[in-house]
Amino acid sequence: MLLRPEADDFRIIGVQLGRISLVTALAGTFPLAWALIAREWAPATSFLIMVGVFALLGTASRFIEVRHHQLEWSHGMVVVALTWLLVPAVGAIPLMFSGHYGQPLDAYFDAMSGLSTTGLALIQDLDHLAPSLNFWRHLLHFLGGQGIIIAALTLFTGSGGTTLYYGEARQERILPNVRSTARFIWKVAAYHFVIGVAALAAVTFFLLGFGVWRSLFHAVNVFFAGFDTGGFSPMSTSIGYYHSAVFEGVTAILMVAGAMSFGLHFALWRGPRLAVFKNLETRTILGTVAFTMFLTMIGLAAGGVYSNAAGLGRQAFFQVVSAHTGTGFTTVPAGELALWGGLAFGGVAIAMALGGMASSTAGGVKALRIGLTIRNLVHQIRQVLLPEGAIQSTTYYQNGIKRVTPELGQAVMTVSLLFVALFLLGAGVALGYGYGVQEALFESVSAGASVGLSVGVTEPSMPLLLKLTYIVQMWLGRLEFVAVFSLFGFLYAWARGK
Amino acid sequence: MAEDRRSDIIGGLMSFAIEAMFIVILGLIAALFAVVAVLLVG
Numbered sequence: 001m002l003l004r005p006e007a008d009d010f011r012i013i014g015v016q017l018g019r020i021s022l023v024t025a026l027a028g029t030f031p032l033a034w035a036l037i038a039r040e041w042a043p044a045t046s047f048l049i050m051v052g053v054f055a056l057l058g059t060a061s062r063f064i065e066v067r068h069h070q071l072e073w074s075h076g077m078v079v080v081a082l083t084w085l086l087v088p089a090v091g092a093i094p095l096m097f098s099g100h101y102g103q104p105l106d107a108y109f110d111a112m113s114g115l116s117t118t119g120l121a122l123i124q125d126l127d128h129l130a131p132s133l134n135f136w137r138h139l140l141h142f143l144g145g146q147g148i149i150i151a152a153l154t155l156f157t158g159s160g161g162t163t164l165y166y167g168e169a170r171q172e173r174i175l176p177n178v179r180s181t182a183r184f185i186w187k188v189a190a191y192h193f194v195i196g197v198a199a200l201a202a203v204t205f206f207l208l209g210f211g212v213w214r215s216l217f218h219a220v221n222v223f224f225a226g227f228d229t230g231g232f233s234p235m236s237t238s239i240g241y242y243h244s245a246v247f248e249g250v251t252a253i254l255m256v257a258g259a260m261s262f263g264l265h266f267a268l269w270r271g272p273r274l275a276v277f278k279n280l281e282t283r284t285i286l287g288t289v290a291f292t293m294f295l296t297m298i299g300l301a302a303g304g305v306y307s308n309a310a311g312l313g314r315q316a317f318f319q320v321v322s323a324h325t326g327t328g329f330t331t332v333p334a335g336e337l338a339l340w341g342g343l344a345f346g347g348v349a350i351a352m353a354l355g356g357m358a359s360s361t362a363g364g365v366k367a368l369r370i371g372l373t374i375r376n377l378v379h380q381i382r383q384v385l386l387p388e389g390a391i392q393s394t395t396y397y398q399n400g401i402k403r404v405t406p407e408l409g410q411a412v413m414t415v416s417l418l419f420v421a422l423f424l425l426g427a428g429v430a431l432g433y434g435y436g437v438q439e440a441l442f443e444s445v446s447a448g449a450s451v452g453l454s455v456g457v458t459e460p461s462m463p464l465l466l467k468l469t470y471i472v473q474m475w476l477g478r479l480e481f482v483a484v485f486s487l488f489g490f491l492y493a494w495a496r497g498k
Numbered sequence: 499m500a501e502d503r504r505s506d507i508i509g510g511l512m513s514f515a516i517e518a519m520f521i522v523i524l525g526l527i528a529a530l531f532a533v534v535a536v537l538l539v540g
Contacts (some may be wrong), residue, residue: 191510253514253521260517268516269509293528297535313532317525 004497005490009075011066016079017086018061024087025054027143028136031094035132043130046094053090077486084144084475084483088112091140098133100124102460105467112471114140116478117361119231119328119452120443120470122460126236131217137232138224144478145228145258145361146189147182181262188265189227192257196223199250207246218242226254229361231328231452240331245314251329252321259325259356261368263399280396281357284371285324292351293320299343316344319453323351326362328452338439338455349442352451353423363450363477365419368398369412376409418481422448422473429469430457447473 028051035044088111095107106122113120114137123129123137200219204210210218221234235241239251257265267276276282296316306312315332322329330337340348355364379394386392394404426444431437435457443457447470458470476484 187506188510188513191506192514195510195514249521249525252524253517256520257514257517265513268513269506273512273516289524290527290531294531294535297528297531298539301532301535302539309529309532309536312536313528316532317528321521321524 002493002497005494008067011064012071012075013078013082014064015061015066016071016075017082018058018064020079020083020087021054021061021090022058024091024143025051025058027139028054028091031132031136031139034135035130038130038132040130040132043094043098043132046097047132047136049097050090050093053093057086057090074486074490077483078490080483081475081479081487084112084115084479087143088115088140091115091136094133094136095123098129100126100129100133105464106460109467109471110137111140112474113452114138114230114232115144116450116474117141117145117228117230117326117363118447118450118474118478119225120447120454120458120474121232121452122458122462122467124460134234135217135221138221138230138234141228141230141232142189142224145224145230146185184266185262188262188269192227192254193223196227196250196254196257199253200247203244203247203250204242208242208244222251223254226251226327226329227258227361229255229258229325229327229356229363229450231322233329237333238330239318240333248314248318248331252318255321255325255327255329258327259360259362261357261359263359264357267399278397280371280375280398281368284374285357285367288351288354288367288370289320289324292324292347292354293317294347295350296320296340296344296347299345299347300340303341303344305340305344316347319348320351323348323451323453324354325356326352326364326449326451328446330453334454334456337453341438345438345442348453349445352442352445352449352453353419355449363448365416365449369416372396372404372408372412373416375404376412379404379409415480419448419477422476426466426469426473429466433463433466443470444473448477450474450477 028047032044032047032051035041035047088108091114092104092107092111095101095110096104098107100123101107101110102122102124109120109122112118119141126134197216197219200222201215204218205212205215218234221232222239224230225232231238233239233241239248242248260268261281264276264279264282267273293316296319297312300306300312300316306315318329318331319337321327337348353364354370355366356362358366358368375394375396379392382392382394395401396404423441423445426447427437427440430440430444435443439455439457442453442455445451446453447458457466
């Protein structure tokens with residue numbers, strides 16, 4: 001029998017959403033301060049409104065009195081799913097008032113794209129956007145990537161944190177409790193911030209001749225978008241704007257760091273460092289990166305898009321790393337990427353769909369699931385070949401030796417198939433509007449796998465239904481289905497339960 | 499406390515260095531692939 005949620009269930013959800021609103025209000029004070037210092041009065045006003053709304057929601061939740069229940073699994077999942085709808089809605093306010101969006105939905109699209117670390121954008125005339133607003137777009141990547149939930153867990157102690165943590169598509173807990181894990185995640189981000197921003201600023205200042213403040217502005221924004229595998233960039237030509245192989249190299253390091261699981265970060269940080277290369281996930285991703293890169297290069301060479309091996313290698317390397325890590329930075333314009341065609345196009349699209357590592361900010365199916373699917377397939381084939389009644393055990397190494405069980409295989413296959421369905425959903429809608437098969441699939445995979453590479457389908461004049469479809473894809477893809485399905489289940493129980 | 503901070507700094511730097519090394523190796527593999535691709539079908 002389906003139990004209808006009680007009033008207390010809604011109160012618990014309200015309290016948690018309020019806490020998250022307060023954290024986001026706090027984050028919103030950074031671009032507000034930036035706008036005030038830079039005397040950008042119009043953005044400052046819109047940031048003030050946004051912070052005010054978040055603070056109001058947060059303060060209102062303090063008056064909610066929870067009587068009986070504690071935060072349970074279902075509450076946590078619903079909170080996470082609603083967070084990813086609420087934060088872009090309020091976070092889009094400054095973007096909406098910027099005058100750089102054709103309609104409010106476009107601003108919501110970009111806010112969702114920012115928070116889900118996708119990077120597809122409907123903004124117009126980005127190169128003339130106020131710096132504080134540009135900073136807010138990139139800060140959304142940081143909030144979504146590092147996790148507002150993680151921030152809330154760090155700031156507020158309370159029972160039930162685990163459910164919020166897992167709801168945000170994080171599969172592993174590195175330290176004994178969620179709060180210490182959350183703190184470690186922040187520590188990793190802080191260290192990478194210092195080193196990454198210093199490296200990027202040094203390149204722009206010494207090699208590209210930018211001034212001090214301009215260097216810092218670009219370094220901070222590119223760091224947020226790179227380390228959180230987001231894909232927004234301060235300029236409309238993305239990383240191509242810098243025309244620098246060194247800058248691309250530093251950005252690639254950040255993208256890889258962002259796509260690494262926090263378990264791997266922990267191992268690299270505390271050791272044993274070489275053991276990480278024994279992990280199924282590490283080996284799988286090394287194999288798939290090499291495979292998709294080779295595929296892309298063969299396609300580019302056959303298509304004659306680039307005249308020499310150096311140019312071909314540089315472009316394919318950057319685009320594949322960007323696609324595989326789910327970032328979406330690019331050094332080629334959308335129009336040129338659309339010309340790649342054939343194997344090159346396929347290589348980048350496959351890299352996008354496969355994605356980074358589990359428990360990272362990267363999207364896509366994820367390397368561990370790919371590795372486990374292959375192991376499970378091998379297990380099934382061996383089972384068929386063995387004499388009837390024989391029992392075999394297939395194992396894999398992932399921070400220790402583990403067994404491939406039928407339940408694990410089934411769970412992995414289910415999520416992988418859901419991703420395929422998600423990719424087909426967006427492609428189907430685009431095909432319905434007359435887009436070509438290739439571009440419809442590419443853009444849909446990009447939205448569903450939280451990547452952000454575009455071949456030109458995503459633009460302000462695209463059909464309304466397609467914008468909504470991509471928003472749903474970004475939401476579902478970032479949260480890896482469970483939290484969103486839990487929300488639907490909760491609503492269904494509310495409507496039909498007893 | 500000071501020991502923890504020192505170990506964190508070393509850990510953070512080592513982590514970034516390994517990530518950088520990974521990109522260098524991947525870049526070299528990419529260069530090799532590019533040459534092979536051009537020779538094969540270019």
